[in-house]
Amino acid sequence: MKSAVIVFPGSNREGDVLRALNSAGSDVQKVWHAETELPQGTDLVVLPGGFSYGDYLRCGAIAGRATVMDAVRTHAARGGLVLGICNGFQILCESGLLPGILMRNANLKFICHRQFLRVERNDTAFTRAYAKGQAIDVCVAHGEGNYTADEETLKRLEGEGLVAFRYADAQGHVTQDANRNGSMNSIAGIYSTKLNVLGMMPHPENLIEDLVGGTDGRGLFESLVSSFPRAA
Amino acid sequence: MKARVTVTLKNGVLDPQGKAIEGALKSLGVEGIDGVRQGKVFDIELGTADKAQAESQLKAACEKLLANTVIENYRVEIA
Numbered sequence: 001m002k003s004a005v006i007v008f009p010g011s012n013r014e015g016d017v018l019r020a021l022n023s024a025g026s027d028v029q030k031v032w033h034a035e036t037e038l039p040q041g042t043d044l045v046v047l048p049g050g051f052s053y054g055d056y057l058r059c060g061a062i063a064g065r066a067t068v069m070d071a072v073r074t075h076a077a078r079g080g081l082v083l084g085i086c087n088g089f090q091i092l093c094e095s096g097l098l099p100g101i102l103m104r105n106a107n108l109k110f111i112c113h114r115q116f117l118r119v120e121r122n123d124t125a126f127t128r129a130y131a132k133g134q135a136i137d138v139c140v141a142h143g144e145g146n147y148t149a150d151e152e153t154l155k156r157l158e159g160e161g162l163v164a165f166r167y168a169d170a171q172g173h174v175t176q177d178a179n180r181n182g183s184m185n186s187i188a189g190i191y192s193t194k195l196n197v198l199g200m201m202p203h204p205e206n207l208i209e210d211l212v213g214g215t216d217g218r219g220l221f222e223s224l225v226s227s228f229p230r231a232a
Numbered sequence: 233m234k235a236r237v238t239v240t241l242k243n244g245v246l247d248p249q250g251k252a253i254e255g256a257l258k259s260l261g262v263e264g265i266d267g268v269r270q271g272k273v274f275d276i277e278l279g280t281a282d283k284a285q286a287e288s289q290l291k292a293a294c295e296k297l298l299a300n301t302v303i304e305n306y307r308v309e310i311a
């Protein structure tokens with residue numbers, strides 16, 4: 001399996017994601033945002049976290065219109081997998097690959113802490129290593145993670161089962177207390193209609209080693225890698 | 233030619249920054265303020281002297297980048 005991690009000016013989680021993918025068994029290449037094409041044979045595109053373009057204008061707004069995003073759109077339209085984490089989720093929303101927008105956290109604070117998520121479905125390329133309803137322990141670090149969409153979009157996301165993760169407590173209960181950024185319906189991550197694009201605010205790539213606190217994030221990368229037959 | 237683009241949040245979109253500013257004004261003792269909504273202003277220099285062309289260029293700028301029309305409205309004024 002081949003992954004391409006897109007690097008924008010101001011990305012800072014590309015190393016973490018590269019490591020997570022490598023340790024799950026994927027070949028990974030970094031791709032600079034000014035490229036017009038993805039490496040031949042790319043199966044998965046990852047937009048990592050960070051502060052692309054210093055969050056100028058709106059988070060992800062400028063990166064969402066970078067040259068490489070045309071290639072990412074083409075890849076997604078062909079059914080190719082795309083994962084956007086944190087700033088990557090903001091970029092996916094700004095680029096039109098996912099609906100809605102990430103607004104300033106409702107309490108106006110940058111939040112940085114461990115966070116449980118409830119896995120809403122485990123029949124996608126991103127979550128097959130988890131159980132449906134499982135609470136996974138990852139972390140969040142963002143100032144603009146307050147998922148907002150119009151009523152019609154929200155209804156469609158819920159109706160079509162496109163919510164990937166919700167903020168929850170350790171037992172997997174979706175509570176108001178667990179929703180620290182004010183996201184509508186406690187949404188922490190969403191899929192595209194064809195389930196091949198996932199955007200999420202939390203960082204699974206930070207929880208892949210017992211040494212640094214846990215391994216619940218591994219499942220996401222292992223799911224992705226296991227979706228592809230191993231190269232000979 | 234000069235132009236000013238104003239981008240504002242649509243009605244009904246929660247604006248926590250505006251709320252915080254409103255609260256700060258209250259705590260400073262500034263009276264009579266019933267609500268604050270924060271927006272953005274862009275002062276733009278255009279090469280053209282043709283107003284119609286300027287209008288279409290500015291519309292493109294707003295639709296493609298300056299405003300996220302999911303949550304924001306924009307207004308263009310040409311000097």
